[in-house]
Amino acid sequence: MKVTVVGAGAVGASCAEYIAIKNFASEVVVLDIKEGFAEGKAMDLMQTASLNGFDTKITGITNDYSKTAGSDVAIITSGIPRKPGMTREELIGINAGIVKTVSSSLLEHSPNVILIVVSNPMDTMTYLVHKTTGLPKNRIIGMGGALDSARFKYRLAEALEAPISDVDGMVIGGHSDTGMVPLTAHATRNSIKVSEFLSEERLAQVSEDTKVGGATLTKLLGTSAWYAPGAAVSSMVQAIACDQKKMFPCSAFLEGEYGLNDICIGVPVLLGKNGIEKIVKIDLAEAEKAKMQESAEGVRKTNSLLTL
Numbered sequence: 001m002k003v004t005v006v007g008a009g010a011v012g013a014s015c016a017e018y019i020a021i022k023n024f025a026s027e028v029v030v031l032d033i034k035e036g037f038a039e040g041k042a043m044d045l046m047q048t049a050s051l052n053g054f055d056t057k058i059t060g061i062t063n064d065y066s067k068t069a070g071s072d073v074a075i076i077t078s079g080i081p082r083k084p085g086m087t088r089e090e091l092i093g094i095n096a097g098i099v100k101t102v103s104s105s106l107l108e109h110s111p112n113v114i115l116i117v118v119s120n121p122m123d124t125m126t127y128l129v130h131k132t133t134g135l136p137k138n139r140i141i142g143m144g145g146a147l148d149s150a151r152f153k154y155r156l157a158e159a160l161e162a163p164i165s166d167v168d169g170m171v172i173g174g175h176s177d178t179g180m181v182p183l184t185a186h187a188t189r190n191s192i193k194v195s196e197f198l199s200e201e202r203l204a205q206v207s208e209d210t211k212v213g214g215a216t217l218t219k220l221l222g223t224s225a226w227y228a229p230g231a232a233v234s235s236m237v238q239a240i241a242c243d244q245k246k247m248f249p250c251s252a253f254l255e256g257e258y259g260l261n262d263i264c265i266g267v268p269v270l271l272g273k274n275g276i277e278k279i280v281k282i283d284l285a286e287a288e289k290a291k292m293q294e295s296a297e298g299v300r301k302t303n304s305l306l307t308l
């Protein structure tokens with residue numbers, strides 16, 4: 001499996017590192033527009049290979065897409081991250097142009113590639129790729145829900161004072177500070193609903209902390225997060241590479257599912273060798289359905305700023 005990562009910044013390098021450490025890809029190409037930057041990151045990462053025990057070959061490229069030819073999966077992390085006090089939506093002006101150019105350059109050299117969109121505002125960037133590339137919808141996947149769910153589990157474990165491996169939970173909806181829908185009613189500790197152990201107020205706090213997870217880290221770091229985003233992407237790429245049919249909430253193009261049309265937003269999907277193998281429909285409570293509709297309104301508002 002050949003994987004390309006566009007953007008050798010914080011998230012791109014973390015994606016490349018986790019993919020290599022998990023040792024399922026033969027080759028990872030990291031591409032950046034900044035002269036020599038991807039080459040440097042690739043060399044540094046390759047010098048961890050004997051220490052971390054992986055055989056994946058990582059190469060770095062400055063903006064030469066011919067070197068990405070024949071990629072099975074490509075991850076788009078190019079673009080600016082937010083600074084403290086900003087929303088992800090404010091990044092649209094710069095990132096839309098970058099994501100549009102990058103996706104078309106990738107496709108020129110890898111017509112069969114599966115694209116994973118990471119750049120923010122991610123649901124809108126995923127929609128942009130859908131509208132501008134004409135790729136079948138199974139081959140365009142937005143990464144947000146896998147990360148938000150990992151943060152949800154972190155917050156649940158904290159509230160339960162439990163090991164994270166005891167906890168399960170999922171976040172659907174838009175990848176934004178207000179649009180995420182943590183499915184608290186479905187969350188479990190060892191198959192027991194967490195509502196058995198946590199008060200409504202504590203669960204509401206877990207939900208709120210999850211939704212602002214990215215903003216909290218941005219405030220602490222001065223830029224947005226990269227370890228958990230890279231780990232989330234690497235798990236999704238592994239599910240595709242190993243045809244795992246594993247369930248992740250991903251931003252997918254909807255045609256009626258969850259009562260939504262012509263939008264990319266986070267819903268549970270199965271990831272396998274064809275990308276999105278299936279959109280999984282789950283029964284939502286009335287309150288969750290309403291939150292999902294509200295979240296979609298927010299994503300549509302950002303989508304309306306695109307010039308398609």
Ligand SMILES: NC(=O)c1ccc[n+]([C@@H]2O[C@H](COP(=O)([O-])OP(=O)(O)OC[C@H]3O[C@@H](n4cnc5c(N)ncnc54)[C@H](O)[C@@H]3O)[C@@H](O)[C@H]2O)c1
Binds near residue numbers: 012118229
């Ligand atoms: N979807 C998510 O869950 C999620 C998580 C974290 C970050 N993000 C987003 O990912 C993006 C990257 O974040 P980061 O922290 O890695 O930023 P960063 O600034 O560290 O890295 C971005 C890189 O993109 C490169 N770049 C810019 N334009 C390019 C182009 N046209 N072609 C190739 N490379 C180009 C830059 O040179 C830079 O190295 C941001 O938009 C951020 O908001 C999304």
Ligand SMILES: O=C(O)C[C@H](O)C(=O)O
Binds near residue numbers: 081175224
């Ligand atoms: O918070 C951000 O802006 C980056 C990313 O979307 C995240 O959730 O970490």
